[in-house]
Amino acid sequence: MSSSESHAADQPTNAAVIPPVFILVRPQMGENIGAAARAMLNFGLERMRVVDPRDGWPSPKAVAMASGAGRVLDQAGVFGDVPGAIADCDYVFATTARGRELTKPVMTPERAMEHARALTAAGKRVGVLFGPERAGLENEDVVRANAIVTVPVNPEFPSLNLGQCVLLMGYEWRRQTVSVPPQVMEMARTEFASALEVEKLGDHFEERLGAAGFFYPEGKVDGMKQSLRNMWSRLGLTKAEVQTFHGMLRQIAFHLKGQGD
Amino acid sequence: MSSSESHAADQPTNAAVIPPVFILVRPQMGENIGAAARAMLNFGLERMRVVDPRDGWPSPKAVAMASGAGRVLDQAGVFGDVPGAIADCDYVFATTARGRELTKPVMTPERAMEHARALTAAGKRVGVLFGPERAGLENEDVVRANAIVTVPVNPEFPSLNLGQCVLLMGYEWRRQTVSVPPQVMEMARTEFASALEVEKLGDHFEERLGAAGFFYPEGKVDGMKQSLRNMWSRLGLTKAEVQTFHGMLRQIAFHLKGQGD
Numbered sequence: 001m002s003s004s005e006s007h008a009a010d011q012p013t014n015a016a017v018i019p020p021v022f023i024l025v026r027p028q029m030g031e032n033i034g035a036a037a038r039a040m041l042n043f044g045l046e047r048m049r050v051v052d053p054r055d056g057w058p059s060p061k062a063v064a065m066a067s068g069a070g071r072v073l074d075q076a077g078v079f080g081d082v083p084g085a086i087a088d089c090d091y092v093f094a095t096t097a098r099g100r101e102l103t104k105p106v107m108t109p110e111r112a113m114e115h116a117r118a119l120t121a122a123g124k125r126v127g128v129l130f131g132p133e134r135a136g137l138e139n140e141d142v143v144r145a146n147a148i149v150t151v152p153v154n155p156e157f158p159s160l161n162l163g164q165c166v167l168l169m170g171y172e173w174r175r176q177t178v179s180v181p182p183q184v185m186e187m188a189r190t191e192f193a194s195a196l197e198v199e200k201l202g203d204h205f206e207e208r209l210g211a212a213g214f215f216y217p218e219g220k221v222d223g224m225k226q227s228l229r230n231m232w233s234r235l236g237l238t239k240a241e242v243q244t245f246h247g248m249l250r251q252i253a254f255h256l257k258g259q260g261d
Numbered sequence: 262m263s264s265s266e267s268h269a270a271d272q273p274t275n276a277a278v279i280p281p282v283f284i285l286v287r288p289q290m291g292e293n294i295g296a297a298a299r300a301m302l303n304f305g306l307e308r309m310r311v312v313d314p315r316d317g318w319p320s321p322k323a324v325a326m327a328s329g330a331g332r333v334l335d336q337a338g339v340f341g342d343v344p345g346a347i348a349d350c351d352y353v354f355a356t357t358a359r360g361r362e363l364t365k366p367v368m369t370p371e372r373a374m375e376h377a378r379a380l381t382a383a384g385k386r387v388g389v390l391f392g393p394e395r396a397g398l399e400n401e402d403v404v405r406a407n408a409i410v411t412v413p414v415n416p417e418f419p420s421l422n423l424g425q426c427v428l429l430m431g432y433e434w435r436r437q438t439v440s441v442p443p444q445v446m447e448m449a450r451t452e453f454a455s456a457l458e459v460e461k462l463g464d465h466f467e468e469r470l471g472a473a474g475f476f477y478p479e480g481k482v483d484g485m486k487q488s489l490r491n492m493w494s495r496l497g498l499t500k501a502e503v504q505t506f507h508g509m510l511r512q513i514a515f516h517l518k519g520q521g522d
Contacts, residue, residue, distance in 0.1 A: 015428055018362040041419055042406040042425075043414060043415055046450050048464065069418060103499050104446075105444055106444065107444045108441055153304060154303055158303070164300070164425075167425055180369055181369075182368060182369050183369070183372050184366070185365075185366055186366050
């Protein structure tokens with residue numbers, strides 16, 4: 001029994017991951033609570049808690065600002081103090097820019113959300129504390145966290161507001177948990193040209209340019225042709241673009257022929 | 262001569278890197294221009310350009326919102342159109358969330374700023390286009406960019422405002438270019454305890470707990486002691502915390518002795 005309990009606690013579970021809860025501590029302006037709700041939902045986070053909001057709860061200004069993200073506010077838990085708000089959390093991050101007279105790990109948002117991903121994947125509950133707009137978190141709040149998160153801002157201009165801090169943490173959470181290809185090619189309706197089509201375009205250009213006396217002087221002809229072939233292959237042309245180039249060449253040839261007549 | 266020119270152009274230069282210029286295209290509200298200036302300076306970026314701002318230039322509302330980041334606005338270049346604003350750029354990113362009927366690479370902010378770092382390190386000039394608040398960039402703007410950047414937001418709630426988009430791109434630029442340790446230990450005035458100090462603390466606890474009859478039953482004593490030793494080593498205690506624990510043990514022993522008398 002004791003051994004099976006310990007097994008269950010140590011092993012990652014297959015249960016659905018519970019995303020981090022973002023906890024706004026003593027927020028002052030309703031607008032900022034609403035902006036935080038929007039920033040959370042931008043990155044797929046919906047679990048908000050609010051500790052002792054200055055202007056009470058529910059907050060009409062928060063609702064107005066949140067617009068499409070109103071459900072984050074509707075579902076938000078309201079708590080009287082930080083210990084109550086984090087009671088069910090297994091691991092708590094405190095976001096703060098200021099140095100503290102505390103011995104505590106300080107992580108970048110990147111490392112913090114990487115750690116949060118690992119914790120949540122193992123079935124743990126993660127909370128992230130955000131301080132009030134002006135003063136930020138008090139030491140009394142920070143000592144209750146397992147780790148500090150500090151956004152590596154320009155030390156000469158470090159001011160981030162509540163909504164921005166929530167946005168960056170949400171961004172990092174999503175970056176760590178949702179796999180997105182770092183680069184894709186956005187396709188128009190057309191498809192890319194095949195190597196054969198590119199080769200034929202090169203032939204067409206060589207033919208027309210040769211007839212126009214473009215390849216000169218003799219000693220440089222091979223190099224010029226090689227550069228053009230290299231360019232056509234590098235450009236990543238679509239089928240439609242290859243046809244456009246063929247059309248240009250034909251039209252110019254037709255026009256020149258007409259002039260010559 | 263031609264060979265040395267080509268050498269100079271191909272090789273990374275040792276000249277100071279020119280950071281990307283952030284180009285706000287037809288911005289509407291001065292407040293948003295000011296918020297963008299703040300977000301840029303938060304991450305050490307100072308080069309802003311503005312294309313055809315709706316309410317003219319300079320913008321008193323932008324200046325009021327920018328507060329400490331006013332110099333970003335003071336130094337900003339103002340242009341009549343996008344081609345003018347990007348004329349000296351070697352590579353241009355267009356930030357946009359919407360799908361386009363254009364064949365163009367689409368990158369995450371991470372990949373885009375990684376690429377921007379490589380380009381600027383090679384002496385190239387990089388521009389990043391941001392669209393107006395409501396509509397975003399027009400296709401007419403996007404076709405002039407080398408690549409599209411799209412923030413991987415929640416597809417069900419993708420709305421990012423101008424200031425947020427600038428903030429995230431600035432964050433990624435700084436993340437890609439300024440090396441920050443992912444995790445450090447913020448130190449109080451004290452230092453961490455040495456292994457010997459931790460060992461002696463373990464001895465002190467074993468001694469007091471043994472005297473109090475804590476280690477029971479006999480068959481589990483070794484395991485209990487091992488668990489405690491493991492905990493002391495794992496905790497990463499400071500010298501001051503070790504002294505605090507010694508003091509606790511002594512005080513409790515003294516108190517119990519007093520009771521016994």
